Amino acid sequence: MGAAWAAPKRPDAAYRFDIPAQPLSQALNQLALRSDREILFSPALTRGKRSPAVSGAFTPEAALERLLAGSGLVVRLEGRSFLVVPAPREAPSEAAATTPRPEPPPQPIAIDSVVVTALKRSSLVQQTPISMTVVSGEQLSRLGVLDLEKASPLLPGLKLISTAFGRRLVLRGVYGAGEATTGLYYDETPMTGPVGTTADPGVMAPELALVDVDRIELLRGPQGTLYGSGAMGGALRILFRHPDLSEDSAAIGASASAAAHGGQAGGATAVLNTVVVPERFAVRVSAYEQHQPGVIDNVRLGLKDVDASRVQGVRLAALWETGSPFSALVSATHQTSHRDDISAWNDTAGPWKTVHAGRAPFDGEIDLASATLKWRGEAVDLTAVSSWYRWRLTRRQDYSGVLVGERTNAAGCMRMFSLSQACGEAQMSSYSAYVDSVYPAILNQPAELTAKIHELRASSVGAGPLKWTLGAYREVRGDYIDSQVRHVDPGTGALAEPPVLIGRRDIENHLSQSAVFGELSYAVAPETELTLGARRFDYVKRDRGAVQIANVVSGTWADYAIDARTEERGWSLKALASRRFGSDVFGYAQVSQGFRPGGVNVVPGLPEALAVYRSDRLNNYELGLKAQTGDGRVTANVALYRVEWSDMQYAAQTQNRAFTYVTNIGAARIHGLEVEATAQRVLGWDLAGSLTLTDARLTADQITNTAIGLGLEGDRLPVVPKVAAAASMERRWSLARG
Structure with a gap:
């Protein structure tokens, strides 16, 4: 079909x-x-x-x-x-009435839609020169998938790395601290986490519930030309349903779940689409509340299922079409989330058990607003997008391990008594007693991130040999974090009241980024097309920090302050050749680049040479082949690639493990193979399978005298699986006709 x-x-x-x-x-x-x-x-x-x-x-x-x-x-x-x-x-004549009629041709069978906008213009997925996976919103709804963790098995190659604060998104083994390596888009808006105290926005991705989704597009490989910084490994695009101008509709859903080793939970969703002016103006509202059961028991505090979570949200969208080439889509989303404690267990305590002395709940509130204006002309289509989002959150992490490790540290004692030589026995005893008095503790970090993003792009219209897209991009992003080390009640693990502050500092970050980009494709032959793409980026990053309460344990001092900036400009390039081999086979070969901005580490005591870190970049060399049967029921896609990552940003820890910072150190090489196949309506079944092979290794030693935990040439990049595979089969039966 x-x-x-x-x-x-x-x-x-x-x-x-x-x-x-x-x-x-x-x-x-x-x-x-x-x-x-x-x-x-x-x-x-x-x-x-x-x-x-x-x-x-x-x-x-x-x-x-x-x-x-x-x-x-x-x-x-x-x-x-x-x-x-x-x-x-026509009605047959009497003479022809006895003539046998030929068999009618087969009627169309509904096959899943395959149009995507990964190139920022519509294209058929099997003719788009990107290794990509598309998951429809209908499929997510059928499977009850409402978050990225449950969606990840449907997105081959996407790895979700759990961290103390959230989840890091990783594609093609491009794993490292700093700005995100996988771009996360909600409709046209790129979103990221706060820079925080560790210069690591990618450590936690802002996750909106997957409610009323039209489709998810996972783009594997660097997307630096069209999507800019932060898309070094690829991009994840979550596209929500737009208001329907043709008819009113409503839907309600409910769910219940139980977790092994844990409790029970559930949730509900509701969607309402209202046509205000037929075929002209419509409004769509979706609301949801989801509870996830906890599965981790804190055996130290005697608490069960401590990591239960709750998400509540509402989304409003309005679509206006004038009947002319102009249309406008405006949307707004508000979501709150809460998790009772970190979702991780200790090897020493056993599976599904933790011994954290301090509880580390998470609270977050996301507001997102966006407006998209489109004008479709006879020769050119214009799109203008303006977005604003704010993420207010309080992230927490158990700090007790740092106190245990530092209670007998001679350097901490010298800081406490302002000595230039080693402490005496009495002074060391006094220092250890102080550390014991504030044990246990957590890192308590209220933060706020705000971003404004604007993009204007134009693309050609028509079926001629020349196609092009040109655009301009502007982003202004800032975040502020109040980093407190606070004593907690040893019996409950909750924050002690009134507050007992062991240390306190604040950090403010500001990023201003501009870019112009374009892609030009020319059909050098009826079935062969060459594409060149480029993005010129220019950014300025400023970081400021100061200490309000000195922390003698970790080594912050009261008069510490920093106000530094870094800026850089450069190019991200792409060259691509693609060809259709008949109507059912499509192949491509490309060289593409990706990059991330640099920044400033706000870390007391860090050598000046390590305070500023540079942008890093990678080159991707890729061959891809996409095939499908004539009726589109069976598809098979293969991509083979090599990534060369230089001057990589990576996380290092100070010798006392109290601070994490980002530095440019080492290089990596990644080889990979991606295979996907689907078969639809095969004896009534829908079948799918995928295989991802990744070999990600350092090609240079990570050497520094000021940090621990780095690797040597030939070491594998952490948490990147060598082999990942998935398979599924699905069949649906109608309960009644229609």
Whole structure:
């Protein structure tokens, strides 16, 4: 079955079409992409047929009728989709009444939609030169998937690394501290975590609940040209459903769950779509509340299921279409989340058990607003996006281990008594008694991150040999964190009241980034296309920090202060060649780059040479092949790549383990293979399988006299699996006709 699809638009809107004469199936795909309509047809109906050229301004229905002229086929409207069927036969004459009729051609079978916007323009997934996976919102809903942790098995190659504060997203083994290595997008908005005290925004990704999602697009490999910094390993795009202009609708869902070693939980979702002005203006609201059961027991404090969590949120979107080429989409999201304690257990205590002396709950509140304006012209499409988001959060981490390790440290005693020589026995005893008096403790860090993002881009329209996209990008991001080391009640692990502060410092970070980008594709032959892409980036990063209460244990002093900045500008480039081998096989070869901004470590006592760290970058060399059967039911995709990562940003710890900082040290090489296959409607079943092989190793020693925990040449990058595989099979039965 052939399926060409994009999000539905007004059926009577006129568009500019320039579709050359070509095989009919290809012309139908181009029409679907240009008009944002779904067209279903059986390959048996279009095989061997060619379409006439269609040029001018038409409604999608009128353009489709011109493509089908003289083909013996007609179009029928099924809901919001166009269904291509054989033209009705004339009533047979009496003489021909006894003549046997030929078997009718097979009717179309609903195959999952395969149109994506990974290139910031619509394209068919099997003809998009990116190693990528698309998961539909319908599939997420059927499986009850509401968060990234449960979605990750459906996204081959995506690794979620649990951290003390959240989850780090990793693609293709590009794992390291600093700015995120995998870009996270909600619709058109890139989002990241706060820089915090460790210069590590990628340590926790802002996760919105996967409610009322249209689709997820996972783009593997550097996306530095179109998506900019932070997409070194790839990009994860979560695209929510837009308001439907055609009809009112509502949906309610409920769930219940129980966890082994844990408790029970549940949740509910509700979605309402209201048409205010038919085919012109509609509003869509979704609300949700989800509870996850805890599974970790704190045996020290005698608490069970300490890591239970709760997420509540609401999303509002409004879509306005004037009937002209102009449209506007405005959306706003508010979400709160709470987790009772860190979701991790200790090897020494045994599976599903922890011995943390201090409890480390997490609280977060995300507000996101976005406006997208589109203008579709006869030669150029324009898109303008403005976004704003704020993430207020309080992250916490058990600090008791640092106190245990430092209670007999001579350097801490010297700091406490302001000595230039070793402490005496009485002084050492007094210092140890002080550390014991404030044990246990947690790191308590209220923080706020705010970002404003603007993007304007233009792309060509038409089916000529030349296609292009040009754009400009601007981001201003700032965050503030109040880092407190606070004593907790030894009996409950909760913060002691009134507060007992062991140390306190604040850090403020500001990033201003501008970029211009573009991609140019030219068809050097009917089935061969060459693409060149470039992004010119320019950023300024300023970091300021000061100590309000000295911490003699970790080594912060009261008069410590820093106010430093770093700036850099450069290019991120891409070269790509792609070719269609017949109608069912597509291949590509590319060289692409990715990068991340540098910054400043706000760490007391860190040598001046390590205070500033530079941007890092990588080069990706990739071969890809995508194949599908003529009816689109079976697909198989393979990608083979090599990544060379230089001047890599990586996390190091000071000798007393009290501070973590980012430094440029070492280099890495990553080899990988990605294989995916799907089969739909095979004896009623949908089958899928994937295999990912990753060999990520250091190619230079990480050498420094001021840090611990670094690696040597040939060491594997941590937490990057060599082999990852997944397989699924699904079948659905109708309970009743219709």
